[in-house]
Amino acid sequence: MSKGKLAVNILLTVVSIAFPLIWLFSPQMHTLSQILPYIMAILWGLKAMQTVRFQRFFAIFMACLLVFISVTRNLDTMYWYPVIISGVMLFFFGSSLFSAQSLIERLARLQTPELPPQAVRYTRKVTQVWCGFFVFNIAVTSHLIVQEQYQYWALYSGVISYILMGMLFVGEWGVRKIVMAKNNS
Known part of the structure; x- marks a missing residue:
């Protein structure tokens, strides 16, 4: 990965994580909340x-959506940003369940090209767990938006969902080590 591509990915990740918290404090940071959609649109652009195929289409869609939000000043639409991101992740993970290799299996084969059948089944289950996480994330975030619980939305979208994601990632890593040790003995 080139340095420029890495820098864009890191900046986009940091801004995406930080923006719910910035949004929460927007009365004190009004100027920042006004320019935040422009910054995010530029990063998505x-x-x-730097990408191809569906990733390019999605990045263009996100850049256009953020420019639209910026121009129309319909900043309430920004609340739906985490839902859109989770929806896209759900699409990637979920659609891979209908292909020969799930997304997690493809990632696992980068490290271990020859996966045994039990590992293939395991990666499919992990992909299903991630789909469940994204459905849960969409449901919680959407509920908080519809109920206009914006402080809880900021806390969930900017902190709790990332903690849950990290716990799922670390938990899966631990379970994988146990499963691998069990299958190797």
């Missing part, structure tokens, strides 16, 4: 120039 840069990402579009």
Whole structure:
């Protein structure tokens, strides 16, 4: 990965994680909340120039959506940003369940090209767990938006969902080590 692509990915990740918290404090940071959609649109535009196929289409879509939000000043639409991201992740993970290799299996084969059948079944189950996480994330975030619980939305979208994601990642890593040890003995 080139340094420019890595920098765009890191900036986009940091801004995406930080923006719910910035949004929460927007009365004190009004100028920042006004320019935040422009910043995010530029980052998505840069990402579009660095990717191909569906990733490019999605990056262009996100850049256009953020420009639309910025121009129309419909900043309430920004609350739906985490839902859109989770929806796209659900699409990637979920659609891979209908292909020969799940997304997690493809990632696992980068490290271990020859996976045994039990590992293939395990990766499919992990992909299903991640789909469940994204459905849960969409449901919680959407509920908080519809109920206009914006402080809880900021806390969930900017902190709790990432903690849950990290716990799922670390938990899966631990379970995988146990499963691998069990299958190797």
